[in-house]
Amino acid sequence: MTNQGSExxxxxxxxxxxxxxxxxxxxxxxxxxxxxxKVIVGQDEVVEQVLxxxxxxxxxxxxxxxxxxxxxxxxxxxxxxxxxxxxxxxTPDLMPSDITGTEVIEExxxxxxxxxxxxxxxxxxxxxxxxxxxxxxxxxQAALLEAMQEHQVTVGGVRxxxxxxxxxxxxxxxxxxxxxxxxxxxxxxxxxxxxxIRYPSAAEELEIVKRTTGGAHGEPEAVLDAAxxxxxxELVRRTPVADHVLKYALRLVRATRVKDPMDGGAPRPKAxxxxxxxxxxxxxSEYLVLAAKAKAVLAGSGHVTPDHVxxxxxxxxxxxxxxxxxxxxxxxxxxxxxxxxxxEIPVEGVSGEEKKMLASVVx
Numbered sequence: 001m002t003n004q005g006s007e008x009x010x011x012x013x014x015x016x017x018x019x020x021x022x023x024x025x026x027x028x029x030x031x032x033x034x035x036x037x038k039v040i041v042g043q044d045e046v047v048e049q050v051l052x053x054x055x056x057x058x059x060x061x062x063x064x065x066x067x068x069x070x071x072x073x074x075x076x077x078x079x080x081x082x083x084x085x086x087x088x089x090x091t092p093d094l095m096p097s098d099i100t101g102t103e104v105i106e107e108x109x110x111x112x113x114x115x116x117x118x119x120x121x122x123x124x125x126x127x128x129x130x131x132x133x134x135x136x137x138x139x140x141q142a143a144l145l146e147a148m149q150e151h152q153v154t155v156g157g158v159r160x161x162x163x164x165x166x167x168x169x170x171x172x173x174x175x176x177x178x179x180x181x182x183x184x185x186x187x188x189x190x191x192x193x194x195x196x197i198r199y200p201s202a203a204e205e206l207e208i209v210k211r212t213t214g215g216a217h218g219e220p221e222a223v224l225d226a227a228x229x230x231x232x233x234e235l236v237r238r239t240p241v242a243d244h245v246l247k248y249a250l251r252l253v254r255a256t257r258v259k260d261p262m263d264g265g266a267p268r269p270k271a272x273x274x275x276x277x278x279x280x281x282x283x284x285s286e287y288l289v290l291a292a293k294a295k296a297v298l299a300g301s302g303h304v305t306p307d308h309v310x311x312x313x314x315x316x317x318x319x320x321x322x323x324x325x326x327x328x329x330x331x332x333x334x335x336x337x338x339x340x341x342x343x344e345i346p347v348e349g350v351s352g353e354e355k356k357m358l359a360s361v362v363x
Contacts, residue, residue, distance in 0.1 A: 058192025
């Protein structure tokens with residue numbers, strides 16, 4: 001993962017993404033969304049967040065009750081991209097080698113010599129759907145850690161590089177917990193977003209029933225390839241961010257760390273003091289800024305504003321904040337805590353010029 005602090009082209013004046021580049025990202029997004037709508041009804045926010053994660057080189061964990069088309073959504077997105085796709089159904093008996101691949105003994109029929117040959121597993125694809133990821137034991141879940149972080153797999157002491165671009169899109173059922181294995185915090189932290197799929201509206205559900213009980217079926221077409229994705233990722237990273245916006249994003253993340261004092265002695269939001277056991281780490285700061293860049297580009301803005309940071313704070317932080325017993329007893333969720341943080345933590349250090357720029361931004 002790229003260190004946000006090293007992105008000298010992303011925040012300075014020389015790194016400003018031009019209008020043509022931003023328009024290209026938005027056009028690609030609209031093209032993808034048009035194809036996805038041939039199959040998926042509604043869920044526009046969910047689709048946007050999944051595509052934002054991909055534009056930022058991030059992974060996404062999609063959480064929702066059964067029947068909300070989590071798997072269908074991800075497989076449909078994969079069909080709109082000319083990329084390698086594989087699906088892994090996670091089960092209690094799944095082994096790490098079932099994901100990464102394994103070495104087999106192969107005999108040369110002409111010489112009789114035997115040698116080890118590595119047979120690649122389903123992780124060697126551009127888009128990997130990890131279906132019901134919490135249904136397999138921690139040993140198998142850990143097989144994804146190196147792939148998600150380093151984009152490589154090490155088997156028998158040999159390093160095997162994964163194809164680029166590479167995304168893990170995982171699904172999880174939040175209500176059926178019998179026979180499941182909660183994801184370790186270290187693995188959750190590798191996911192850029194935790195995306196929550198909610199029930200469709202009445203009108204959307206009516207359209208879903210019409211489509212699924214009728215004879216017509218939409219067929220999405222591939223509109224982007226690997227080179228397109230890599231170029232769009234670079235364009236997103238070149239979106240400029242003013243220092244006061246960067247500091248605001250960091251204050252949101254650092255405010256969750258109840259074991260550390262607040263910067264400058266500022267008061268910590270009471271909801272954090274009362275209900276948070278552990279806060280988010282530096283990876284959250286990086287992903288919050290990157291996600292805000294993607295949000296700004298898709299909103300047609302030439303730079304990132306605090307509103308863009310607020311818009312992505314939920315999916316970036318909700319799985320990185322660990323609540324305490326008080327929160328469980330009082331039914332306080334991480335989303336409620338994030339809402340209080342956004343309401344109470346101010347944006348500081350805005351200059352006169354930046355205020356004019358913020359007033360003219362197109363949101």
